[in-house]
Amino acid sequence: MGMHYYMAPLEAITTYTYRQAHAKVYGPLDKYFIPFLETHEKRDFKTRELQEILPEHNEGIYVVPQILTNKADGFIRLGKALKDYGYQEINLNLGCPSKTVVTKGKGSGFLAFPEELDCFLDNIFEALGSELKLSVKTRIGKEKPEEFPRLLEIFNRYPLEELIIHPRVQTDGYKNYPRMEMYDLAAKESKNPICYNGDLFNQEKLEKFQKERPDTDCLMIGRGFLMNPGLLHPETGRKEFWEFHDLVYHGYLERDLGGYRNVLFKMKELWLYQVKLFPEVKGLEKKIKKLQTQQEYEQLMGKLQTVS
Ligand SMILES: Cc1cc2nc3c(=O)[nH]c(=O)nc-3n(C[C@H](O)[C@H](O)[C@H](O)COP(=O)(O)O)c2cc1C
The missing domain is CATH 1.10.1200 (Non-ribosomal Peptide Synthetase Peptidyl Carrier Protein; Chain A)
Structure with a gap:
């Protein structure tokens, strides 16, 4: 089984322009994640969001749109709209650490409400599970890594396409280090396929990770590509x-x-x-x-x- 590599969604940075250029020179990667879409009152997509999801802007590459919300009905509506554009897979953002998002209980803020999250997942799987592949990109908790086992138990109740794990808590922001013990817990206990994300900034870090965790077959990379778009192609310059x-x-x-x-x-x-x-x-x-x-x-x- 080969390794799978994904491009992380980075708001306003990994735009369709960026994704297409990267795919043309270095790709294609297995998946490219579109930075988060939000729900709106009067329409499905803002102009800028529509630009990101239009099929003609994503030709030739496998892209996965991501939704940032804690309202099941909004997620379902956007999911259906995305399906109408031809998408087969969508991703839920449970990772965004930004204050404005978190105070509304969205992104990694949603992780502080495990029961509501369970109910949300139940609803979206009920409504969309048969027509769309649903995946989750998550942090390991709001305040403490110890929140993760309970969250993992909840994720295990649903047939996720995959669980992408950035093993920091919300309050870490991008500081401190990925809590590898919680990623290893997921590797052991997750019923869903998992994908690792976090701090794979250069070839040495990538090699070290792959040597220490040979069973991981899926990596999502964000800032590593920004720092060196040829990260996976040492033969390029x-x-x-x-x-x-x-x-x-x-x-x-x-x-x-x-x-x-x-x-x-x-x-x-x-x-x-x-x-x-x-x-x-x-x-x-x-x-x-x-x-x-x-x-x-x-x-x-x-x-x-x-x-x-
Ligand atoms: C500027 C910036 C924007 C980001 N936007 C998103 C986003 O839209 N959706 C998301 O799930 N994560 C977002 N992230 C998080 C990244 O996808 C990724 O999880 C994080 O950068 C850790 O991976 P890395 O160490 O490989 O960069 C963003 C991160 C940064 C720095």
């Missing part, structure tokens, strides 16, 4: 990186993002991670932060392309 970069950049230029400022904003966000690929360029992060115009951006990129 700067040439492929620039090919990838140009696809993303030109993709954004061609989209209607409401002006160059927004293109620049998106590229700067990516460069917060991508600077790691250019350790020999002193002060790169600062230089990128200061960029204001298209000319400045393209000049700096031109220079960077000649350093290697």
